[in-house]
Amino acid sequence: MAKTYTRDEVAKHNTEDSVWFIVDSKVYDVSEFLDAHPGGEAVLRQVAGQDATVAFYNLHRHEVLVKYDEDLCVGTIEGEKPSVVTPQPGDLSNVPYAEPLWLTPAYKSPYYNESHRRLQRAARIFNDKYVTPEAQAREQDGKYISQELVERLSKAGVLHMRLGPGKHLHGVNLLDGAVKGEEFDYFHDLIMGQESARTNARGFQDGQLAGMVIGLPCIMNYMKDQQRKKAIMDEVFSGKKYMCLAITEAFAGSDVAGLRTTATKTSDGKHYIVNGTKKWITNGVFSDYFVTGVKTDKGLSVLIIERGEGVETKAIKTSYSPTAGTAYVTFDNVKVPVENLLGEENKGIYVILSNFNHERWTMACTYFIKYLALYERWHG
Numbered sequence: 001m002a003k004t005y006t007r008d009e010v011a012k013h014n015t016e017d018s019v020w021f022i023v024d025s026k027v028y029d030v031s032e033f034l035d036a037h038p039g040g041e042a043v044l045r046q047v048a049g050q051d052a053t054v055a056f057y058n059l060h061r062h063e064v065l066v067k068y069d070e071d072l073c074v075g076t077i078e079g080e081k082p083s084v085v086t087p088q089p090g091d092l093s094n095v096p097y098a099e100p101l102w103l104t105p106a107y108k109s110p111y112y113n114e115s116h117r118r119l120q121r122a123a124r125i126f127n128d129k130y131v132t133p134e135a136q137a138r139e140q141d142g143k144y145i146s147q148e149l150v151e152r153l154s155k156a157g158v159l160h161m162r163l164g165p166g167k168h169l170h171g172v173n174l175l176d177g178a179v180k181g182e183e184f185d186y187f188h189d190l191i192m193g194q195e196s197a198r199t200n201a202r203g204f205q206d207g208q209l210a211g212m213v214i215g216l217p218c219i220m221n222y223m224k225d226q227q228r229k230k231a232i233m234d235e236v237f238s239g240k241k242y243m244c245l246a247i248t249e250a251f252a253g254s255d256v257a258g259l260r261t262t263a264t265k266t267s268d269g270k271h272y273i274v275n276g277t278k279k280w281i282t283n284g285v286f287s288d289y290f291v292t293g294v295k296t297d298k299g300l301s302v303l304i305i306e307r308g309e310g311v312e313t314k315a316i317k318t319s320y321s322p323t324a325g326t327a328y329v330t331f332d333n334v335k336v337p338v339e340n341l342l343g344e345e346n347k348g349i350y351v352i353l354s355n356f357n358h359e360r361w362t363m364a365c366t367y368f369i370k371y372l373a374l375y376e377r378w379h380g
């Protein structure tokens with residue numbers, strides 16, 4: 001890459017065996033790439049020896065060039081410098097309106113302090129480096145999030161932060177100390193939601209343990225056995241176990257009054273026997289715990305059900321990527337200890353609703369930024 005050439009030298013590489021061209025003052029030798037080029041060999045031969053900057057950028061995103069740079073770029077044009085700047089992890093976009101207003105230099109906001117700025121930067125770097133590449137790959141191949149990334153998210157405290165402000169953050173190292181867990185507020189939460197949406201991968205964003213985000217609050221707020229609650233939170237926050245919220249059904253959709261999954265107490269009062277199905281359960285395919293809405297004798301209740309005998313999941317196709325692990329779940333005579341009841345029997349509506357405040361807030365934060373991120377892609 002350190003080598004320099006004149007434009008005349010490049011022009012000579014216009015033969016059967018040697019095809020070079022220039023893109024943004026960098027020189028590319030594509031002689032060995034002709035067969036592999038997704039757009040075909042002929043188009044590359046047509047620009048052999050020439051400056052192909054306009055042709056290239058008319059048809060490709062800059063990232064394509066970055067990806068192939070190491071293999072194909074052989075040098076630069078003498079006395080010239082590339083004018084397209086490759087974004088580095090953590091960079092803010094220069095495209096007008098592609099960032100939230102408070103990140104534009106001229107804007108002064110009373111709501112954001114230094115810890116918000118530190119967190120924003122740390123989250124942007126973390127996502128650019130680790131999350132976006134995997135998000136894009138999983139969106140393409142439809143596979144589920146890797147255990148490696150889950151553990152990274154856990155170690156960085158990102159999984160914890162996805163549950164919003166609260167005691168669960170106290171003493172947790174959040175993105176290398178960008179903010180103290182005790183100081184984490186709803187603006188930090190807003191930042192985390194917005195930054196994660198910039199991966200531009202809607203299915204993966206749910207695949208990135210959204211089931212935990214909507215399931216775990218029910219445990220945190222309503223599990224009576226404190227020791228068990230802590231154990232489950234530890235398992236889930238460390239990425240050793242996965243969790244989902246199983247409420248919606250084929251018959252009822254999200255109309256909880258119409259649920260048909262039943263939980264009947266055994267005569268000794270020690271267990272519930274659960275029968276029924278759940279549909280559109282995000283992360284259900286790979287979950288170990290199902291926070292499940294069931295019909296008990298006088299109303300709606302919520303149980304935590306572990307994957308085991310009688311629990312089966314299968315992937316269902318949705319309009320977005322399979323990487324979200326959306327499942328059809330069947331419970332067939334599943335024996336669940338009564339201690340797994342969350343909150344009070346027949347008062348499950350409070351358990352379910354306890355999750356909504358944060359869930360809806362998170363969605364509002366991330367959906368807005370998704371449009372900014374898309375805007376940047378169109379205009380960047």
Ligand code: HEM
Nearest residue numbers: 028038039043044047052055056059060061064065068072
């Ligand atoms: C180092 C230079 C180049 C690389 C690494 C490259 C790589 C690629 C890749 C990966 C694609 C698939 C689509 C995408 O991911 O964007 C593609 C498509 C294409 N490329 Fe290139 N390309 C290069 C140069 C060029 C040039 C100079 C031209 C035209 C003169 C060209 C014409 C095309 C066309 C026509 C397509 C198909 C676009 C479509 O599907 O609409 N490529 N190229």
